[in-house]
Amino acid sequence: MNIIRVGVDIAKSVFHVHGVDRHCQLQWQGKYSRQKWLEALCKRVPVGAEIGMEACASSHYWARELQKRGYTVKLIAAQFVKPYVKSNKNDRVDAEAICEAMSRPNMRFVAVKAVAQQDTQAAHRIREELVGQRTAKANQIRGLVGEYGIIAPTGIQQLRSSLPCWLEDGENGLTDAFRALLYGLADDLRFLDDRMYASGEPILSQLP
Numbered sequence: 001m002n003i004i005r006v007g008v009d010i011a012k013s014v015f016h017v018h019g020v021d022r023h024c025q026l027q028w029q030g031k032y033s034r035q036k037w038l039e040a041l042c043k044r045v046p047v048g049a050e051i052g053m054e055a056c057a058s059s060h061y062w063a064r065e066l067q068k069r070g071y072t073v074k075l076i077a078a079q080f081v082k083p084y085v086k087s088n089k090n091d092r093v094d095a096e097a098i099c100e101a102m103s104r105p106n107m108r109f110v111a112v113k114a115v116a117q118q119d120t121q122a123a124h125r126i127r128e129e130l131v132g133q134r135t136a137k138a139n140q141i142r143g144l145v146g147e148y149g150i151i152a153p154t155g156i157q158q159l160r161s162s163l164p165c166w167l168e169d170g171e172n173g174l175t176d177a178f179r180a181l182l183y184g185l186a187d188d189l190r191f192l193d194d195r196m197y198a199s200g201e202p203i204l205s206q207l208p
Contacts, residue, residue, distance in 0.1 A: 003027050005050045006041065007099025009091045010062060018095040019045060024103070029092070038062075042069055052102035054078050054094075055110040063112040074102045075110040127196060134192040141185050148173055160189065 019028035047070035
């Protein structure tokens with residue numbers, strides 16, 4: 001048996017594999033637990049063989065693990081695998097489709113990300129989410145103070161500088177109860193500012 005190409009359908013707990021030889025004849029098919037599949041592959045598949053997976057959340061991790069063991073890894077976007085699914089979709093059929101798709105000469109592959117690249121991507125995603133949360137919080141503040149006749153300025157910085165003034169102004173018509181609520185909202189906004197700095201900018205500045 002000389003397996004040259006293996007399609008792997010990765011999941012949270014069960015991994016399906018489909019391995020073929022140079023004549024595209026099936027030589028290995030099976031399912032393994034997350035803990036056992038890599039060991040099983042290393043026992044059956046010679047170093048240097050091509051291992052294909054759909055590009056997804058954990059595929060880059062597994063790709064690096066396979067590369068450490070001497071395998072060539074091909075990551076494929078899910079939309080490029082779909083045309084090769086021959087029957088009703090299931091994990092075994094998906095593994096076969098991946099194996100076939102990776103053999104196509106004009107197939108487009110996804111580059112395997114290094115750990116540092118994934119750190120950068122994670123930092124961008126976190127910061128993007130925090131920006132959205134801060135924008136939503138600022139809009140909430142603007143809407144609430146508007147109900148008390150206060151026109152909030154545009155821009156986060158202007159809003160941030162206006163909040164202490166509104167809280168200290170005893171003649172602007174805000175009730176004590178609403179001032180307490182507004183004080184909490186101001187704290188929320190400061191917290192999001194701090195999170196954006198702590199989880200975003202320093203990380204991004206340190207990464208390549």
